[in-house]
Amino acid sequence: MLSKKEKKLIKEIxxxxxxxxxxxxxDALLRMFTSYPGTKxxxxxxxxxxxxxxxxxxxxxxxxAIAEGAKDISQLTVTLAPLQxxxxxxxxxxxxxxxxxxxxxxxxxxxxxxxEFTPVAHAAMDKYLSAFAAVLSEKxx
Amino acid sequence: MVEWTDAERKAISTLWxxxxxxxxxxxxxxxxxxxxxxxxxxxxxxxxxxxxxSIVGNAKVAQHGKTVMGGLETAVKNLDNIKQAYxxxxxxxxxxxxxxxxxxxxxxxxxxxxxxxxxxxxxxxPGFQEAWQKFLAVVVAALGKQYH
Numbered sequence: 001m002l003s004k005k006e007k008k009l010i011k012e013i014x015x016x017x018x019x020x021x022x023x024x025x026x027d028a029l030l031r032m033f034t035s036y037p038g039t040k041x042x043x044x045x046x047x048x049x050x051x052x053x054x055x056x057x058x059x060x061x062x063x064x065a066i067a068e069g070a071k072d073i074s075q076l077t078v079t080l081a082p083l084q085x086x087x088x089x090x091x092x093x094x095x096x097x098x099x100x101x102x103x104x105x106x107x108x109x110x111x112x113x114x115x116e117f118t119p120v121a122h123a124a125m126d127k128y129l130s131a132f133a134a135v136l137s138e139k140x141x
Numbered sequence: 142m143v144e145w146t147d148a149e150r151k152a153i154s155t156l157w158x159x160x161x162x163x164x165x166x167x168x169x170x171x172x173x174x175x176x177x178x179x180x181x182x183x184x185x186x187x188x189x190x191x192x193x194x195s196i197v198g199n200a201k202v203a204q205h206g207k208t209v210m211g212g213l214e215t216a217v218k219n220l221d222n223i224k225q226a227y228x229x230x231x232x233x234x235x236x237x238x239x240x241x242x243x244x245x246x247x248x249x250x251x252x253x254x255x256x257x258x259x260x261x262x263x264x265x266x267p268g269f270q271e272a273w274q275k276f277l278a279v280v281v282a283a284l285g286k287q288y289h
Contacts, residue, residue: 027262034267035274050267103250110257111265117258119168119175120193126176 002131006124007073013109013121014067021067024108025059031104039097062101069132076135088139095140098133105129143279145220152272156256156265157217165255166210167203171196172251173244180244210252216280224283231287242285249277 002010017024030050033040046054069079077084087093106125110117117125145153173180174196181190187201196202212230219226234240253274257265265273 027267031267031270035271103253106250106254107257107265107270108262110254111260111262114258114261117254119172119197122172122254123176 002073002124002127006127009121009124010073010128011070013113013125014063014070017063017112018067021063022056022060024105024112025061025063026056027059027111028101028105028108029055029059029062031107032101035104036097036100039100042091042093042097066105066129066132070128073128073131076131077138080132080135084136084139087136092140095133095137098136102126102129102133142221143223148268149272149275150220152269153217153220153276156260156269156273157213159260159264160210160256162210162213163207165252165259166208167206168255169248169252170202170206170209172255173248174202176251177247180247183238183240183244209248213280216276216283220276223279224286227280227283228287231284234284235288242281242288245281245284249274249281252277 029048033043033048040048043054043058046052046058048055048058065080065083069076072079106122106129109125110122113121174184174190175193184190184202184205187199187205189195190199190202215226216223234242253270256273257270
């Protein structure tokens with residue numbers, strides 16, 4: 001359960017990171033592809049090499065969606081409805097992979113925010129990303 | 142047997158060489174207890190862990206964090222035989238401490254986040270992260286090996 005304070009903190013962090021969505025997103029994706037090569041299988045139709053256009057645009061897309069959800073966490077299911085459908089019926093990414101990307105996203109945030117990524121922020125962020133992933137897979141079955 | 146590339150060996154020794162266990166260890170354990178509060182079940186004898194401030198200020202938490210992180214030295218020195226090197230510790234965690242091995246995985250994730258926060262993206266590159274996480278995964282597996 002995210003407290004009011006945590007929701008505010010998450011909203012603030014993603015608001016600040018929206019201008020660098022491409023950098024954050026591509027970094028997290030690259031970390032995931034490097035540490036968990038199985039995740040690359042979902043991107044065989046794209047060029048996801050470091051610095052590639054696809055990696056950057058895809059990373060940006062993902063971060064912007066996460067930031068959008070953070071604007072009003074209590075409305076996550078409404079905000080993510082179209083993405084729920086996309087992931088359930090078209091992409092069909094195995095939900096265990098969401099955990100892998102979430103972990104890499106936490107590492108990316110830690111890298112870029114350093115000390116500012118306090119244990120409290122880390123806890124809130126982990127909860128938010130878990131909730132995000134859960135909502136995303138709601139239409140799977 | 143685990144195969145390590147030269148790049149992985151280099152990444153692990155580079156990172157380990159710059160890690161201060163007295164600093165990173167406590168921070169990692171604090172994160173475990175704060176981000177995953179149910180892990181506090183293993184630390185009943187540590188006193189007050191009821192608030193964020195009490196966890197951060199708890200001397201036993203700090204000492205234990207240092208001990209656990211220092212334990213990785215064994216793995217760094219025995220990269221090609223981690224399973225054997227941790228056999229006794231594995232038995233202890235199973236028979237004496239009764240720790241669910243899943244917790245090792247969770248602590249490993251916390252360690253990686255702390256290392257990332259400390260070193261930033263230019264040192265803790267995707268490549269270094271891969272090697273470091275592989276290293277921790279091998280340690281985690283070794284610690285869970287003697288459970289039955």
